[in-house]
Amino acid sequence: MTALRNVAAIVEKEWRHYFGSPIAYVALFVWTMLFGIFFHFAFTLFLRQSMMMSQQMEFGGGPKLSINEWMIRPVLHNMAVVALFVAPMLTMRLFAEEKRQGTIELLATSPITDLQIVLGKFLAAAGLYALMILTGLVNLLPIWHYATSAPEWKPVLTGALALLLIGSCFIALGLFVSTLTRNQIVAGILTFCLLLGVWTLGWADEPTAGPVMKVLGYLAVTTHMEDMVKGVLDLKDVVFYLSFIAFGLFLAQQSVESQRWRA
């Protein structure tokens, strides 16, 4: 009970910081704008393809294009890349700023555990990120209104979930990096580099890859997104993401605690 209240207090405090500074607005703006731009491109491409298909119809006809596959899925894929840029923005100050301001001493001498602090900060950042995803999804709503055959909503839901999970992994990792330094710029850049590294692991996942590359590919956050974006919710992917997040938070908590021992 107290634990929940402590976590909630930290979440509320972090949201105050996010919305009391330009960070939240910049992140929301960048995210929704890019979502809109990608959606626009996917939309025009879809229209052109559909047009070509309908022309072929006269000669026996081509297949009907799926909106889910041709419009929504590419946008969600692109947004995962945007998450790569946005996540460091959300996490870089979380601990670095507390350390620079000395307010970490306030938290550390209050009856609240390190894990509660870490969880609160993670949930605050992940919550803001979830809000960003929701505002982005608003772009998709008109499809249901205008499309002659409405797209399936379930793959959109699993796709959004994949986006949330992949971003949360980034946030958990960024949170850990933020505990390592008192300079938020350093934390931001280091997080971004690390995330890029994790991202490129996905390229190792090829059909012809050897066992080592297979393992690296498995560790990549992107490979587990594919099925979910297609609408296949596999427990093993969800478990992978949740363990990735848990590991990041564990590292962050250990780092916060150990710094007191080394101080």
Place this chain on the structure above:
Amino acid sequence: MIEVDNLTKRYGRTTAVDGISFVVKKGEILGFLGPNGAGKTTTMRILTCYLPPTEGTARVAGHDVFEEPLEVKKRVGYIPETPPLYPDMEVATFLDFCAKIKGVAKSERRARVDSAMEKCRVGDVRKTLIGRLSKGYRQRVGLAQAILHDPPVLILDEPTAGLDPKQIIETRDLIKALGGEHTIILSTHILPEVSMTCGRVVIINKGKVVAEDTPENLTHRLSGAGTLRLDVRGDSAAVAEALRSVPGVTAVRPHAQAGDVSALDVEAAAGADVRADLARAVVQKGFDLLGLQQVGMSLEEIFLHLTTSEATAEAAPSPAPVEASA
């Protein structure tokens, strides 16, 4: 209320705190005195569970800082040297957040925040961003944060640093008012502050306790209450001989010699007032008594005396003479 036993903290090879032991009773205000780098802040950080001790134990309100940190943290209010504040938060919001993480029940939170703001006189800036506050206000917001959850123990690391004289007096009065119901440890290197606010003083140097007593007793004991300085014209050896014969005198030391006038320090047994006898003895032997002073030590000098090593103590200014009538 606070029991510190053989507390040691090492950072790598340097020992910041070296086997400190002291006890603070309930309701007492303890002054923690020492030069910069003596280990004051480290000791306070251990007491507030911010740092783990390397050796030894510390118990606050019956709970060990290492075994039950959460229980200790619930019972301690702490202001570090620079008050930990979020510059982008309003004072009232900040205190509300602090009340939440310090476990103040929801029903009491508002009342506690209001009373802390009133006690620390920050009510008039409750809607101001902390980043826009002056140093004095920030210090007071820090103090309000420390007393929010009404902790039995307050640990204040240089609470008056950076304040103007008026604010210093106000803060001292506040601390004095908080004493009694709260047990307070207060670190400082402003010495008058200690004699004004604290019931007891612990002086530490290089991580060790070098003295522990009430401010009055410290002044009394270390000044050597019975030390008198006599300026006498005449042969210093003969004068010293004459002075030693006075009953109650325990030691006579030549202090300085200027021409035929010699200054001598005379120590007498505690409680004995030998001034009249000394004067008579000098005059009866045919010497001229030019001056008779009681030598006192201010807290500053005691502090310097205790915290400077032997070699530099020689070079340090000798105790200032205080008029016998004073």
